[in-house]
Structures are given as structure tokens and as C-alpha cells.
Amino acid sequence: LARERAVFDAHADSLQRALDLDHDLGERGAGQLDLWRGQAAGLGALVFVAWVDPKYVEAEMHGASARAKALLGAFQTLAERRPDRLRAVRAAQDLALARDARVVAGIPGIEGGHAIEESLERLEEFFELGVRVLTLVWNNHLSWIRSCQDGAGAGVPAGLSEFGRRVVQRMNERGMVVDLSHAGKRSFLDALDASSKPVIASHSGCATLHGHPRNLDEEQLRALAKNGGVVGIAFCTAFLDEGARAAERTLRQQPAYQAIGGKNDTERSLLQGEFMQRELPGLTAERVVDHIAHAVYTAGIDHVGLGSDYDGIERVPLGLEDANYALIAELMERRGFYEAEIRKVLGENLQRVFTQALPH
């Protein structure tokens, strides 16, 4: 797998480290993922997301879109500086060209529809800047789509609004992949109904195994399969396992955790994550394969992939620390998955969706 660069990861937050901490993602460094470690582990394609903290919405006029642009600028800089490791994907053909050149196909995305500031023109502007994935909503509710979290106030629709349907349709027309992780259930089903192309839920797990609001239930998994889409199983310990989530909740109450600071939010999160990874008993990577196996059981082998959420999560399961995707392949093989099935989950399924949805 490493030789063939067969792995496709639908979600990583590493751009924040590049922008806020000046980390060089072209070299082996801090955090959970960089191009060096990715390439060593067989990474062939990665969605680099610009996660827009909702605090930027209130900070200033156009604060959210400005933050997204700054993160996308960090991606652009990386792609220009390291053509030996990364190729920016603007069209479907770039996926194959990156593979031929033996570099990572980097797909710029935005996590959080608040970045488009309720404007289709802004969406177009991001498309022109190279954005090819939009996670319609993050944990904050919007005027046009409800998140999976509680606490939606008045003015938040039950699912996807009429404007939200237009966002999905415009994305389909232009060749942007619709990402439904973080969406409320009704929003999720509405978006599938509105989309003429296969979609992704880039970083989620199975609610049947752990009833976390970020995980997908049986109806969602089946609806996603019907659409031709793919769920990227996340390496987030809190989504994977109730016990792990409870232990993390307890740890966050400890003074030693709360005393952790940093020069900005990104550094603080990084240090908190390192503390958590060190202090808590590790979660076995078998738990990731539990979620993969369940999603395969419900949605089918053609509708499951990986979406690590590296550099967006505090800790990762044991053995997955250095983007060691090969461990997933190994554990799947031990569970009796065939090689062709492992290939689909590690990369081919997402490759198919992106090839169908991106511009040609």
C-alpha cells in the first residue's frame, strides 16, 4: 500500500499548524500528520481542510471568509514550495497526475458553511480559489442548515433550507464535493435528497457502536449508500468509544489539563492533545476497524473509507500516531477482509466519489 500510495484520507486539519504555528508540513514535524509521514505511510490523497472557528464570525465583518482564505493561503504556499511532495487538485485528472508523479494529491476544503457568509457569490469565490470540498455545517447552527449538536435557536431550520439546497446544487454544478459530517440528521437526509452527485461524510463513526452525536445511524448509512457516497471513518477516540470519551471528559476537569496554555488556540490544542495522549490509557486501533466493519455491514463495502481528522483531534488510537494507515489494512486483513475490500476502504471508494464529483 505504501509503495502504491493507495491511501485516501478525507479529512485532516493540519493547515492550522502551518498557519498559526509556522509548522512546515513538508517535513517531519510536530502534531499528527505531515507530508513526510503521510508519504511514508502510503498516503496518496488528502483533503486539507480550512476549519473556520465560529469565533471568526463574530470577530469582524467577513471574519469567517478571511480566516478560510488565510488557511487556504497556507495550502497554496505549501503546494508551491513542495511540488516534490504535493499537487493541488483542481480537477479529477489531477488525482491520477499526482499518483503518476508519486506525490500527495492535496484537495483544499473548508469545514464550516459559515465561511460562505450566506452568499452563493462567496461560494463561487472559494471555488475559484481552488476549494473542492465544503463541510456544509460544523458544530454551530446556521440560518440555512442545522448541525448535529443541541441548542439550535429560533431561525435555524429543522434541516436544510431552500438556500441550503441551492448551495448543494451549485456545488454539484461546479464540481465541489458535499461533506455532511457534523450535519444534523434531517439536514443530512435533506442534503442527500438535494444532491445529484455522490457525497461524503468525511469524518464520522457509527452511532450503533457509540451514540455520539457526530456518528451516523443505520438510516443515514443506508441513505448514504443509496446516494453512492462514502463515510470516512474518523480516528477520533471520542467518536469511536464511549469509555474513551468519558475518560477524556474527566481528564479535561483536571487542573493540570486546564493549566495548559499556548501562544494561541492552535498551540494550546496541540499541547492539550499531547498531554491527553500521554496521560490516558490508549484506545486500541481495533476500535477503528469495529466502526469500519459495522459501516461495511450496513452501507456496503463500496461506501466506507477513512477520514482520520488528524491534527483536528486531541488523541488517536494506539499505533495510529504517525499516520500509520497500514495498521488499519493489517487489522482488516486479520479480521478476514479480502485484499480487494481493504483497497476499497483505504482509498478506492473515496477516489471514485471524487472522480465523479470533481470538475473534468
Ligand SMILES: [Zn+2]
Ligand atoms: Zn470536524
